[in-house]
Amino acid sequence: MPHNMLLTGAAGFIGSHLAQRMLDAGWRVTGLDSLNDYYDVALKEARRDLLLRAPGFRFVHAKVEEPGLLRDLMATEHPDVVVHLAAQAGVRYSIDNPRAYVEANLLGTFELLEAARATPPRHMLLASTSSVYGANTAMPYAEADKADMPMSFYAATKKANEAITHSYAHLYGLPMTMFRFFTVYGPWGRPDMALFKFTANILQGAPIDVYNMGDMRRDFTYVDDLVEGIVRLVDVIPGSRAAVEGDSLSPVAPWRVVNIGNGAPVQLLDFIRAIEAATGRRAILNMMPMQAGDVPATWADSTLLNRLTDYRPQTDIAEGVARFVAWYRDYHGI
Numbered sequence: 001m002p003h004n005m006l007l008t009g010a011a012g013f014i015g016s017h018l019a020q021r022m023l024d025a026g027w028r029v030t031g032l033d034s035l036n037d038y039y040d041v042a043l044k045e046a047r048r049d050l051l052l053r054a055p056g057f058r059f060v061h062a063k064v065e066e067p068g069l070l071r072d073l074m075a076t077e078h079p080d081v082v083v084h085l086a087a088q089a090g091v092r093y094s095i096d097n098p099r100a101y102v103e104a105n106l107l108g109t110f111e112l113l114e115a116a117r118a119t120p121p122r123h124m125l126l127a128s129t130s131s132v133y134g135a136n137t138a139m140p141y142a143e144a145d146k147a148d149m150p151m152s153f154y155a156a157t158k159k160a161n162e163a164i165t166h167s168y169a170h171l172y173g174l175p176m177t178m179f180r181f182f183t184v185y186g187p188w189g190r191p192d193m194a195l196f197k198f199t200a201n202i203l204q205g206a207p208i209d210v211y212n213m214g215d216m217r218r219d220f221t222y223v224d225d226l227v228e229g230i231v232r233l234v235d236v237i238p239g240s241r242a243a244v245e246g247d248s249l250s251p252v253a254p255w256r257v258v259n260i261g262n263g264a265p266v267q268l269l270d271f272i273r274a275i276e277a278a279t280g281r282r283a284i285l286n287m288m289p290m291q292a293g294d295v296p297a298t299w300a301d302s303t304l305l306n307r308l309t310d311y312r313p314q315t316d317i318a319e320g321v322a323r324f325v326a327w328y329r330d331y332h333g334i
């Protein structure tokens, strides 16, 4: 019998890469997505259509927070593994549209947990974010650090998910891993993220908005590296073996949180130079102040990921950006 994954957010950036990887490995994947219009729906449909070429892929067009929908789906599908990536993402959008985060991130995760309580999978893995480190200044960010000062409502809903999943893991013995992703980028990426916007504007000769006057650092993670980390963690079921050094494994539940980041922060201006090199064009910089809700730097401590999976993300920024730009030109025919 092939393995069977339920993947929410399957038409999303990360979800579509993960789905393809699992299908290539012979898994059956049920991918759920609302295809909402937070960004270009045609891009989400194009990702989904590629996945539909694989006979092992089934698409469900629905919202995660629809009452009882996930419960019924899991009762029919009996997935071995559930990966929950569907969410309202984005720090800036959460300032004007906080309700979208309550619905997708809080109610949606609650519906999934209730479904898992009725039909327990072998392992559930859910997306959190480096944004939960919020106002922390000690770098690199480690899972064992306190992370109680979210700077945006987006981060607050993800932090709440970490607490809520822990309670279900404890009460119902459901093994769960929460990922803290650090600025993921690559082909088929998100139009609301800097790499996409910068590339589009640089290719058009339009200026790009550079926040905090360029004094920003991000730990960028190439999407194939991130997917490799996720795939390896699928088999690292919390509670099935003893904690490793520096583990975030809960003492009372089969639950842990794991950073997936490169562990090598890049200055924003160096990032822009990499896009200039890949496009062969000069960027016009529009220097701007810091944006509300944003943080000046992120830096992942990837020791725990490495101890658990023997893996460390490795794609460097020049190579990853070049692959994105090649995809961008091909997709847009420019």
Ligand SMILES: NC(=O)c1ccc[n+]([C@@H]2O[C@H](COP(=O)([O-])OP(=O)(O)OC[C@H]3O[C@@H](n4cnc5c(N)ncnc54)[C@H](O)[C@@H]3O)[C@@H](O)[C@H]2O)c1
Pocket (backbone or CB within 6 Å): 008, 009, 010, 011, 012, 013, 014, 015, 032, 033, 034, 035, 036, 044, 062, 063, 064, 065, 084, 085, 086, 087, 088, 089, 090, 103, 104, 108, 127, 128, 129, 130, 180, 181, 182, 183, 184, 185, 190
């Ligand atoms: N990309 C990053 O840098 C990054 C960093 C940290 C955390 N994350 C998290 O990783 C996950 C995936 O992110 P992504 O970059 O692929 O984003 P994405 O927006 O491309 O993918 C999310 C998908 O979920 C779907 N979705 C949204 N709300 C839904 C709902 N209520 N019901 C069903 N589907 C819904 C969207 O249509 C979208 O296709 C998210 O949980 C995000 O918060 C991403």
